[in-house]
Amino acid sequence: MKMLATRMQPKSNSSLLLWVLMAVLIFLVTVLQTTVVQGLEIFHVVPNLLFIVVVCFGLLQGDYSALFVGMICGLLLDFAGSRIIGINTLLCTYVGYACAGISDNLYNRNAFVSMLFVFLFTIPYELLIYIFNFSIWGRGAFVFALFCKILPAAIYNFLFTVLLDPIVRKIVD
Numbered sequence: 001m002k003m004l005a006t007r008m009q010p011k012s013n014s015s016l017l018l019w020v021l022m023a024v025l026i027f028l029v030t031v032l033q034t035t036v037v038q039g040l041e042i043f044h045v046v047p048n049l050l051f052i053v054v055v056c057f058g059l060l061q062g063d064y065s066a067l068f069v070g071m072i073c074g075l076l077l078d079f080a081g082s083r084i085i086g087i088n089t090l091l092c093t094y095v096g097y098a099c100a101g102i103s104d105n106l107y108n109r110n111a112f113v114s115m116l117f118v119f120l121f122t123i124p125y126e127l128l129i130y131i132f133n134f135s136i137w138g139r140g141a142f143v144f145a146l147f148c149k150i151l152p153a154a155i156y157n158f159l160f161t162v163l164l165d166p167i168v169r170k171i172v173d
Contacts, residue, residue, distance in 0.1 A: 021171045022057070022069065029053055029164070030076050045152045047160040050077055051125065054092050055118045056161065056168040058099025059108045070096025083133050091128060095121050111169075115161040122154040 033049045040046060050073040058066035074092030078085045099117065106113055130145045 018171065025167065025171060026053065026073060026076070030080070034080050042156065043148060043152050045149060045156055047156045048153065049160065049164060051092065051122065052118055052157055052161050052164045053168060054096050055099050055121055056114050056165050057172065058096045059103045059106065059114055059117060060169060060172040062100050062103035064100065066096035066100035067093055087129065087132050091125050095125060111162065111165045114165045115158050118161045119154050119158040122157045123150060126150040126153045
């Protein structure tokens with residue numbers, strides 16, 4: 001636990017600047033997601049901007065700080081209107097960890113890599129959200145959810161990564 005705490009502490013002024021800029025970005029993205037983006041609803045699906053930030057940050061930063069960003073973004077998603085408090089926190093933390101784990105093995109200086117992994121991670125993320133929100137209570141049809149909720153959400157997140165990836169990339173670099 002001590003090693004994790006020392007890896008997440010700022011080591012220099014540039015590291016402190018990274019955390020300040022990420023905090024500002026997360027705040028702005030949260031405001032956008034809970035206000036403006038709700039008006040961009042297509043097929044009752046909106047892009048999950050905080051999830052995109054978690055994936056992009058995890059792929060670019062590649063260390064335990066992605067866990068922290070995932071936890072914060074997931075917590076904000078839970079507070080913004082989740083049916084089950086904690087599920088977004090848990091899933092975003094896992095996604096941040098997974099992205100940080102695979103980032104060393106990727107050439108992640110290409111925006112398409114971020115877009116691809118946002119698409120790939122959105123599918124199990126949305127599937128687990130569906131299972132915990134509907135399927136576990138015996139409501140909902142899986143095929144409908146897959147084709148009308150999960151895949152459109154993955155495509156929508158894929159497209160919105162074009163807007164957020166350069167911003168996260170600029171902050172991390």
